[in-house]
Each structure stands twice: as C-alpha cells, then as structure tokens.
Amino acid sequence: MPGLKRPRTEDNTxxxxxxxxxxxxxxxxxxxxxxxxxxxxxxxxEIPSVRLRGAGGICKYLSTESPDQAHxxxxxxxxxxxxxxSGRKAARLGFSVALSEVLRLAFSQxxxxxxxxxxxxxVTEKSIHLTRPEGKVSRQEQREHLLGRRFAFQAILQxxxxxxxxxxxxxxxxxxxxxMDLACHKDWLRTECSAMLYEFLESGEGTKLTLTRVQGLVGxxxxxxxxxxxxxxxxxxxxxERWPEALPKGVWAKKSPMSGDEQNSLKKILLGRSEEDEExxxxxxxxxxxxxxxxxxxxxxxxxxxxxxxxxxxxxxxxWHEIVERGLLHTSAxxxxxALGLQVVALAVSGALPAYLGLVLNEGIxxxxxxxxSENSRYLFDAAKQxxxxxxxxxxxxPEVAPRIMHAxxxxxxxxxxxxxxxxxxxxxxxxxxxxxGVVATFSxxxxxxxxxxxxxxxxxxxxxxxxxxxxxxxxxxxxxxxxLIAPWLKQVLQLLVDLGYRDVATEPSPPLADATxxxxxxxxxxxxxxxxxxxxxxxxxxxxxILDTLAASWKSLSEPLSKQAKDVLKSAExxxxxxxxxxxxxxxxxxxxxxxxxxxxxxSMVQVYNREADSVEALSDLQESYNAWEAGAESSxxxxxxxxxxxxxxxxxxxxxxxxxFAVLAGNVTAESLRSFVDILQQQENLSGQQQLFEQQDxxxxxxxxxxxxxxxxxxxxxxxxxxxxDVEVVSGDVANASEDDNEEDSDRYSGSDEGAxxxxxxxxxxxxxxxxxxxxxxxxxxxxxxxxxxSDMDDEQxxxxxxxxxxxxxxRSKIASKKQDNKDAKENxxxxxxxxxxxxxxxxxxxxxxxxxxxxxxxxTSLVRTTSSKPTAEKAFAVLKQYFEACSKNRSLPMPEDDxxxxxxxxxxxxxxxxGGSKLHANACSRSSLFLSKVLVATEVKHYKRISKMxxxxxxxxxxxxxxxxxxxxxxxxxxxxxxxxxxGLTDGYCEKTSVV
Numbered sequence: 001m002p003g004l005k006r007p008r009t010e011d012n013t014x015x016x017x018x019x020x021x022x023x024x025x026x027x028x029x030x031x032x033x034x035x036x037x038x039x040x041x042x043x044x045x046e047i048p049s050v051r052l053r054g055a056g057g058i059c060k061y062l063s064t065e066s067p068d069q070a071h072x073x074x075x076x077x078x079x080x081x082x083x084x085x086s087g088r089k090a091a092r093l094g095f096s097v098a099l100s101e102v103l104r105l106a107f108s109q110x111x112x113x114x115x116x117x118x119x120x121x122x123v124t125e126k127s128i129h130l131t132r133p134e135g136k137v138s139r140q141e142q143r144e145h146l147l148g149r150r151f152a153f154q155a156i157l158q159x160x161x162x163x164x165x166x167x168x169x170x171x172x173x174x175x176x177x178x179x180m181d182l183a184c185h186k187d188w189l190r191t192e193c194s195a196m197l198y199e200f201l202e203s204g205e206g207t208k209l210t211l212t213r214v215q216g217l218v219g220x221x222x223x224x225x226x227x228x229x230x231x232x233x234x235x236x237x238x239x240x241e242r243w244p245e246a247l248p249k250g251v252w253a254k255k256s257p258m259s260g261d262e263q264n265s266l267k268k269i270l271l272g273r274s275e276e277d278e279e280x281x282x283x284x285x286x287x288x289x290x291x292x293x294x295x296x297x298x299x300x301x302x303x304x305x306x307x308x309x310x311x312x313x314x315x316x317x318x319x320w321h322e323i324v325e326r327g328l329l330h331t332s333a334x335x336x337x338x339a340l341g342l343q344v345v346a347l348a349v350s351g352a353l354p355a356y357l358g359l360v361l362n363e364g365i366x367x368x369x370x371x372x373x374s375e376n377s378r379y380l381f382d383a384a385k386q387x388x389x390x391x392x393x394x395x396x397x398x399p400e401v402a403p404r405i406m407h408a409x410x411x412x413x414x415x416x417x418x419x420x421x422x423x424x425x426x427x428x429x430x431x432x433x434x435x436x437x438g439v440v441a442t443f444s445x446x447x448x449x450x451x452x453x454x455x456x457x458x459x460x461x462x463x464x465x466x467x468x469x470x471x472x473x474x475x476x477x478x479x480x481x482x483x484x485l486i487a488p489w490l491k492q493v494l495q496l497l498v499d500l501g502y503r504d505v506a507t508e509p510s511p512p513l514a515d516a517t518x519x520x521x522x523x524x525x526x527x528x529x530x531x532x533x534x535x536x537x538x539x540x541x542x543x544x545x546x547i548l549d550t551l552a553a554s555w556k557s558l559s560e561p562l563s564k565q566a567k568d569v570l571k572s573a574e575x576x577x578x579x580x581x582x583x584x585x586x587x588x589x590x591x592x593x594x595x596x597x598x599x600x601x602x603x604x605s606m607v608q609v610y611n612r613e614a615d616s617v618e619a620l621s622d623l624q625e626s627y628n629a630w631e632a633g634a635e636s637s638x639x640x641x642x643x644x645x646x647x648x649x650x651x652x653x654x655x656x657x658x659x660x661x662x663f664a665v666l667a668g669n670v671t672a673e674s675l676r677s678f679v680d681i682l683q684q685q686e687n688l689s690g691q692q693q694l695f696e697q698q699d700x701x702x703x704x705x706x707x708x709x710x711x712x713x714x715x716x717x718x719x720x721x722x723x724x725x726x727x728d729v730e731v732v733s734g735d736v737a738n739a740s741e742d743d744n745e746e747d748s749d750r751y752s753g754s755d756e757g758a759x760x761x762x763x764x765x766x767x768x769x770x771x772x773x774x775x776x777x778x779x780x781x782x783x784x785x786x787x788x789x790x791x792x793s794d795m796d797d798e799q800x801x802x803x804x805x806x807x808x809x810x811x812x813x814r815s816k817i818a819s820k821k822q823d824n825k826d827a828k829e830n831x832x833x834x835x836x837x838x839x840x841x842x843x844x845x846x847x848x849x850x851x852x853x854x855x856x857x858x859x860x861x862x863t864s865l866v867r868t869t870s871s872k873p874t875a876e877k878a879f880a881v882l883k884q885y886f887e888a889c890s891k892n893r894s895l896p897m898p899e900d901d902x903x904x905x906x907x908x909x910x911x912x913x914x915x916x917x918g919g920s921k922l923h924a925n926a927c928s929r930s931s932l933f934l935s936k937v938l939v940a941t942e943v944k945h946y947k948r949i950s951k952m953x954x955x956x957x958x959x960x961x962x963x964x965x966x967x968x969x970x971x972x973x974x975x976x977x978x979x980x981x982x983x984x985x986x987g988l989t990d991g992y993c994e995k996t997s998v999v
Contacts (some may be wrong), residue, residue: 036061043083043094049092059101070118075107077123081130084155085148096151098156103159115852120161120171124178127152146185150192150932153179157200163208173216176697180224183231194231195298201238214239214246220540222248230270233257234302240589241306258306258315263322270299271327297341308353320348320359329368335379342372342383346390349405357404361391363451366412371418388423395427402431403438412455415464424468429475436476436489443469444496448509453630459517466524469493473528477535484709486542494543496548497525502610503557518559522611526652529604533657541581548574551610566609569620576627579603597665598627601643604658613650619643639664645681648837656837664844672854673844679839679861682878684831691827694834747890832871839877846885851894856937859912859930860907867919867925879926886933906947908934912952 042054080102083095092194106118131149133142153175156162162172189449197217200206218227218239226232228251236257240247245254253261257269307316320454327333328341348360372384391409395402406427416424432437443465450461457465472493479487500513501521523586525547552574562570579604583595605623608616626639644663647655684690749786800976842858849855858881865878898904908931915927931953938945 005514033287044089044091046090055098081152084151085145087144099155100158107161120167121174123275124175154196172213176217176220180220214243230299234299237306346387349390354401361408363412366414370418390425395670396430397430399435402427402435403442406439407442428472440492462517463520466520470524491546494546494549497521503554568615573602573606597662617678638674662846663841663900667848668843682861682865686828686831688824843881850888853896863926869925895937
C-alpha cells in the first residue's frame with residue numbers, strides 16, 4: 001500500500017556486521033578513492049618527503065592485483081602526465097617522480113589483453129597527446145604544457161624503460177625524435193631537453209645504452225640540425241668519451257669540436273651563433289648566450305669537465321683565452337654576456353684543477369672583479385660577488401688551493417677594501433697550517449714583484465700586503481706554536497718582515513723598497529710581537545728569538561749599519577738571553593717567573609736597538625745592569641721599573657703590553673723606592689713645565705710627545721691590538737662602580753670648568769692684549785662708536801708703510817702665544833696619557849700585591865690625583881685603582897699589618913686634610929673610602945686606636961670649614977655617636993675583631 005514500508009528481512013543484512021554487502025563495497029571504494037585522491041594531492045606538496053609518500057601510495061594502490069589493474073595503471077598514467085602540466089607549487093616535481101615509478105611498475109607487469117598500452121611508443125604518443133594544449137590558450141599555459149611534456153620525457157628516461165632489451169629500436173627512435181621535435185620548438189626547450197639527455201648519459205644507468213641506440217640519438221640530433229649548437233657540442237663530447245665509434249664523420253674536424261681547427265666555429269656557437277643558423281635553416285634560432293640567465297647552462301659544465309679530464313694545459317688556456325676572455329668578457333660585450341661570463345668564471349673556480357686556477361683568475365679577470373665591485377651602482381656588482389663567493393667556498397673545501405688563489409688575487413691588486421667583501425680575510429681564516437706556508441710564500445713574491453700600472457701605486461700595494469700579513473697573524477693566534485716551537489708559517493712571516501724592514505734582501509725588489517715602506521714593515525713586525533703578548537711565554541720567546549736570530553745573521557746586509565756601541569750591547573744582551581734560556585729550562589723556583597720576564601725585556605729592547613729608537617742602547621745597557629744585579633741576588637727592581645716606565649711613555653702598544661706583562665711577573669720584587677717612581681709621575685703638573693721636569697728636557701719637545709713610532713703604526717696598533725686584544729686587568733677602563741649618574745654629571749662640570757678656567761680666561765686676556773696693541777699701532781685706541789664707519793682711507797701710503805714693522809712685530813708675538821698654547825695643550829695630553837698608563841701598572845700591582853705593606857704608599861697619591869687631575873677619565877681610573885685595592889683586601893680577608901702605627905696615622909691625617917681641600921663628589925668618595933680603609937687597618941692592629949680615630953673624624957666634621965664635610969665623609973655619624981660604638985668597631989674591623997672582645 002502507498003505510504004507503507006516493506007519490512008526488512010534477514011537476507012538483506014549480514015548478521016555479523018549489520019551492513020549490506022553492496023553498501024560495504026561502496027564504502028571500501030569510497031575510502032580507496034579518498035586515499036588515492038590524497039596521494040595525488042601530496043604529489044604537489046613543497047616538502048620532498050610528503051611528495052615521496054604520495055608517490056608510494058599511488059604505487060601501492062596500483063600494485064594490488066585486480067581484474068582491472070591494467071586499466072587502473074593506464075588511468076594513473078593519464079592523470080600523472082596531465083599533472084605535469086600544472087604549475088601549482090611543486091606538482092611538476094612530485095608528478096614526475098610518481099610517473100617514473102608507475103612506468104617502471106607498468107612495464108614490469110605481465111602482458112595481458114590490456115597491456116598493449118605499455119610500450120615505449122605508446123607512452124611517448126600518450127605524453128605528446130596529453131600535453132598538447134587544446135584550443136586557443138595563453139602563452140603561459142602553452143609554456144606549462146611544453147614543460148609538462150619535457151618532464152614526461154624525463155620520467156620515461158628515469159624509469160629505465162629505454163634500457164630494456166624487449167623494447168624495439170624503432171620505439172627508441174620514435175622517442176628521441178619526439179625529444180628533438182620538442183627541442184626545436186623553443187630555444188629554451190633545446191637547453192632543457194639537451195640537459196635531460198646529458199644528465200642521463202652521464203649517469204650510471206646511461207652508460208648501459210647500447211651502441212645502436214646511441215647512434216640513433218646522434219642521428220636524431222644530426223637530423224634536427226642540433227649538432228652544431230652549444231647543446232649539441234656538449235652531447236657530442238659526452239658521447240665521444242664513451243662511444244667514439246657512434247660519432248659520424250664530416251661534422252667536426254678530427255671529430256672534435258674542441259680541436260684547434262674548430263676554435264672559430266666553436267666561439268661563434270658558444271656566443272650564440274650556430275653554424276646551422278648561418279646556413280639559413282628552417283629550424284628555430286639558437287638562444288643568444290648574452291641573454292639574462294640565473295645560472296650558466298649545463299653546456300659550460302660539460303665543456304669544462306671535458307677539459308679537466310684531458311688535463312692538457314694548452315687546450316684549457318686556449319679555450320679560456322679565446323672563448324671566455326676574448327668572447328664573453330670582451331670589453332665590447334654586452335652587460336648580459338659579461339654577466340654570463342662571470343658565471344662561467346665562478347663555475348670554473350669551483351671545479352678547476354689547481355694548476356688551472358691561475359689561468360681562471362688571471363690579472364685581467366681580477367681587475368674586472370675589482371672594477372665591478374668598486375661601486376654599488378654597477379650592473380655587474382652582484383655578478384662579481386658570485387665569483388668571490390665561489391673563491392671562498394673552494395678555499396673552505398680545499399685549503400691547499402688557497403695559496404694559488406691568493407696569488408692570483410694579490411697579483412691582480414685585489415683587496416677586501418676594493419671588493420667590499422671579506423674574501424681574502426675569509427680565505428686566511430679558513431687556511432690550515434700547511435696552506436699558510438704557501439700563502440706566506442705568495443706574499444713574498446707579490447711584495448718583491450708587485451704588478452701595478454704605475455710606480456706610484458707600489459708603496460700603497462706593499463703597505464696593503466703588510467697589513468694583510470699582520471691580519472694573518474691575528475686570525476691565527478691559536479696556531480702560533482706547535483709544542484715548544486713556533487709554527488713554520490709564523491717563522492716565515494717574521495723572517496719576511498725582517499728581510500723587508502731591515503735587510504738588503506738577496507732577491508732585489510722591483511721597484512726597490514722605499515725608506516718609508518721599510519718603516520712600515522718594521523712597524524708591522526713590532527705589531528706582530530704585540531699580538532703575541534698574551535700568548536705563553538715560550539711562544540713570545542720563540543718569536544723574539546726568530547726575529548733576533550735573523551737580524552744577527554744579517555749584520556753585514558742591514559740597510560742601515562749598526563754602530564760599534566750598539567753591536568757590543570747587542571752581543572752582551574744576546575749572551576744574557578742564552579743564560580736566561582738555561583735558567584728557564586732548569587725551572588728553578590726563583591727563576592720560574594722572573595727569568596721569562598727578563599727574557600722578554602731583553603728581546604724587545606734589542607729589537608728597539610735595531611729600530612734605532614732614541615736612547616734604546618742606553619736602555620738596553622741599564623737592563624743589562626739590572627739583570628746582572630738580579631743574577632747576583634741584589635735588589636734590582638728600581639732599574640727594571642725605570643725601564644718599564646720608559647716603555648709605557650712611548651706611543652707603542654707592544655711596549656705597553658710588554659711592560660704590563662713584565663710588571664705583573666716582577667710586581668712582588670718592587671720596593672718602596674721603585675714604587676716612588678710611580679708616585680712621582682702621578683704628582684706631576686699637567687702642563688709644559690711638568691713635562692719638562694718629568695723628562696728632564698728643554699723646550700724642543702719630548703720623547704713622549706714626538707716618538708719615532710710611525711703614525712701608521714699607531715693606527716694599526718689601535719685597530720688591531722688595542723681594540724682586539726682586551727687587557728685582563730679589571731680596572732683599566734677606569735669605570736667607577738659607586739659613582740652615580742648625577743655624580744658623574746656634576747664631576748664632568750667640575751673638570752670641564754677647570755679646563756676652561758685654565759685656558760679660557762688666559763685666552764680672553766691674550767685676545768684683549770692683542771686688540772689693545774693692534775689698536776695702539778693703528779692709532780684707533782680712542783675711537784668712539786660713532787667713528788666705526790671710518791675705513792681708515794684717510795691714512796696715506798707713508799703712514800701705512802710706517803705701520804708695517806709694528807704690525808709684523810705684533811703678529812709675530814701673536815704667533816708665539818698661539819704656539820705656546822698648543823705646546824701646553826700637547827704637554828697636558830702627554831702627561832695625562834702617561835699617568836693613565838702608570839695607573840694601569842698600579843692596577844696590576846694592587847691586584848696581586850694587596851697584602852704587601854708598601855702598597856699602602858699609593859693611597860694618598862691616588863686620592864690626591866682624583867682632585868688634582870684635569871681629566872675626568874684619569875680621576876675615575878685613579879679611584880678605580882683605589883677601589884680595587886680595598887676590595888682585594890676585603891675579598892681575601894688580608895689587611896696589611898703596618899709596623900709603624902704613627903706613619904699610618906700620619907697618612908690618615910693627610911687624607912682628612914685632603915677632604916678639606918674640596919673637589920668633586922668622586923674625590924669625597926675616594927677620601928671616605930681611603931679613610932675607612934686606614935681606620936680598619938689601625939683598628940685591626942690595636943682596638944684601642946678606635947678612640948683616636950673617632951676624635952680625628954670628629955675634627956674633620958666639626959673643625960673643618962668645608963661646607964658639607966659631614967656628608968662627604970662616609971660613616972661620620974656612626975663614628976661620633978657613642979651609642980653605636982660597638983657596631984662601628986665591628987664594621988671597621990670587618991670581622992678581624994670579635995664583637996665580644998670589644999665589649
């Protein structure tokens with residue numbers, strides 16, 4: 001009846017699952033289709049692993065035996081070939097892999113009634129048919145279909161179906177003809193199809209092709225008239241390496257396009273003009289090599305590999321000169337063609353035989369790289385960088401080729417400054433010890449025989465090479481020594497710098513070395529020693545020994561002969577170094593630290609003698625006397641300290657670092673008299689008279705102000721040494737931890753104000769005096785403002801001539817005043833710099849000798865220096881030394897124990913008088929810390945000293961006329977308050993006295 005449902009019977013369902021069998025089959029089919037759809041979708045994923053998973057899913061689905069297996073495989077082939085025409089994401093890559101695997105699976109299936117589709121001819125025709133666009137399509141869509149056909153042909157090759165014996169030769173000929181037809185369709189397709197065939201022939205599977213099929217491939221190329229194209233040349237050479245009998249006669253002379261007889265034809269072809277094009281063939285014109293390309297064609301790789309395998313230098317040189325230099329990189333070539341040429345150069349650098357690198361990077365190409373990298377606006381700016389990047393990559397993988405590449409770059413005048421890259425620095429940084437020796441030998445050659453356009457560039461080029469050598473040592477500081485000996489490459493560098501800086505070398509440089517250039521090499525040698533100062537003592541000793549041995553062996557060939565006195569002193573010093581070497585070898589307890597320090601002092605002092613430094617001979621003699629006294633067991637620190645102070649007074653980073661290192665070793669032997677030398681320097685006035693008194697000289701300049709060290713040496717030392725090699729002293733920077741930002745601002749005002757008062761007021765007085773004298777000479781001293789418009793035109797010539805002597809005298813006096821002001825300014829800077837270096841040494845001293853009694857002698861001078869110096873950084877550095885001294889004693893719980901309490905009270909009293917003199921907050925802080933430290937020392941010696949100290953503090957607070965003295969002295973309130981007496985004593989003693997004993 002209508003509206004009634006027929007009841008379901010048991011036959012319509014399965015008892016076990018409750019699902020109708022037909023419905024179950026539909027569900028399984030839907031699930032299988034969904035999985036297959038997902039697999040096809042995965043083929044377009046950008047992740048390679050996902051694409052491979054999709055291809056595996058499709059192959060798994062097609063491998064399942066079923067009645068319609070052949071039909072499913074054929075349908076899959078259709079879908080995969082069509083998918084190759086899609087430009088979506090990575091679809092072309094994924095579908096290509098899946099197609100090759102499905103083809104492999106299809107041809108391996110047993111023959112059936114439906115297997116007639118799975119022949120090479122059928123698959124080729126299917127690929128052509130399915131990739132042919134229907135109707136009128138856009139150019140982009142047409143391009144997608146053509147690319148899809150190319151990838152379909154590649155998948156056929158990758159499936160190895162062409163290697164099967166059961167595949168007829170006719171099918172193979174049909175396939176290669178289809179490939180040639182596609183290659184002739186578009187010029188870019190010719191490159192794509194030829195690259196596909198080249199990769200297959202070069203692969204391991206491609207070598208299994210039979211001679212017949214290779215002959216069929218060559219015949220198809222000849223029929224398509226592609227043999228005399230760039231791609232045809234590459235395929236010809238590839239075939240000729242493995243199947244020479246497959247090559248026809250009459251195409252190339254001697255059956256080789258690389259023969260000398262074919263150079264002109266080959267050049268035309270590689271530059272974009274084929275032989276067939278000249279014969280007015282109907283085929284598509286070959287692509288022009290000058291068009292823009294993101295990377296060079298496979299053709300260049302094939303040609304270069306063929307030349308590398310033959311390894312005939314003449315053939316490579318001829319090819320490179322004619323095709324690359326005079327072809328792609330010719331001065332009249334287009335920008336696009338030059339860009340391709342630089343890409344070929346980069347390709348050659350990455351794979352050329354080591355012997356060919358000099359030809360690849362010849363002087364002309366290197367100069368082109370320099371030119372193109374000189375300005376960012378040049379068209380080939382980035383293209384040139386590709387070559388430089390390939391150089392760095394090659395040197396990184398093969399460090400042994402670095403010397404050859406370095407020689408080519410340096411011979412062409414390249415430097416990192418010119419190329420705006422770090423090519424040379426990167427090569428030097430990655431070079432191993434074996435290649436470093438070759439690099440140094442290369443520098444030797446290019447320094448002696450620099451290739452420059454004009455003689456005016458020689459000195460600049462050699463100076464640049466000297467800088468690179470110094471940078472080489474800096475980059476490989478961890479490779480300076482091998483065991484107890486310095487590295488061979490470092491020895492080469494040192495000997496080279498000695499030869500160029502001091503000697504008349506056996507191989508005469510061309511052009512000869514100028515005196516200024518020799519000075520540059522000498523200064524770089526000193527900087528090399530400075531760079532090694534933070535290395536172990538054995539390394540420093542080895543470097544100095546290498547330098548001095550080389551110099552000693554060439555006394556007769558020195559460019560500037562030594563005086564007899566200098567030779568005698570050097571011989572004596574050399575004997576002393578030999579004795580020191582014996583002591584170092586014996587490693588006795590007393591010689592373990594002092595001997596290496598003396599060895600370094602002797603070594604660098606002897607180098608100074610060779611450098612003709614002022615007073616260097618006398619300094620070396622003084623060092624000899626100090627060493628003799630030390631060897632005899634007598635006190636010798638005074639002479640050594642004076643020598644170290646002379647080192648730090650000179651504008652040389654190496655001398656300063658040597659002084660600091662030596663002083664750190666000998667700090668324990670410093671006496672009160674030696675320490676007094678430091679104090680005398682800190683107490684000197686910061687003006688011209690102070691400088692003259694300090695250096696015992698007249699008005700004609702000082703060693704500190706006008707050292708013999710070259711200005712360029714200073715610059716290099718600041719850049720390479722002072723910046724790169726940070727000191728291990730914690731307070732060298734002079735930062736004050738407790739100084740607040742407000743304090744610093746007020747202190748800055750105080751220091752800047754003092755400077756202006758010293759110079760500004762005097763300057764104003766001098767200006768007024770000058771104006772008055774000038775007015776008197778001109779007779780205008782009594783003029784009123786009303787006469788300001790007068791220009792003096794009523795003065796006749798005789799009167800003007802009479803004024804000339806007076807004016808000359810006035811301006812001469814003015815010049816003297818200006819010169820004197822400049823001298824005072826220079827003297828102030830010199831003294832301040834000298835004080836800063838002395839403070840560096842004192843920082844080293846208090847860091848290690850905080851428990852030494854004589855260290856207390858620096859408290860008062862440092863506190864006074866904070867007030868008296870006109871330089872705020874110097875004041876901060878002096879305070880930092882004090883702070884480090886006090887903190888070192890506190891941290892190590894080791895206060896000095898003076899034997900004479902009266903002397904200690906006297907210093908404390910002077911500190912309290914110092915605070916009354918006023919000054920900055922930094923000075924008040926220094927006085928407070930110094931006073932509390934001395935109070936701790938005295939109370940730790942005798943607790944009864946507290947009452948006397950309390951009265952002294954009370955006198956400072958209530959007896960001083962300085963406003964705010966109570967606030968300036970830290971802890972005064974506690975010291976004068978009886979209720980807190982016990983707590984104050986505990987704070988002063990800082991744990992050295994128990995609180996119970998005080999009570």
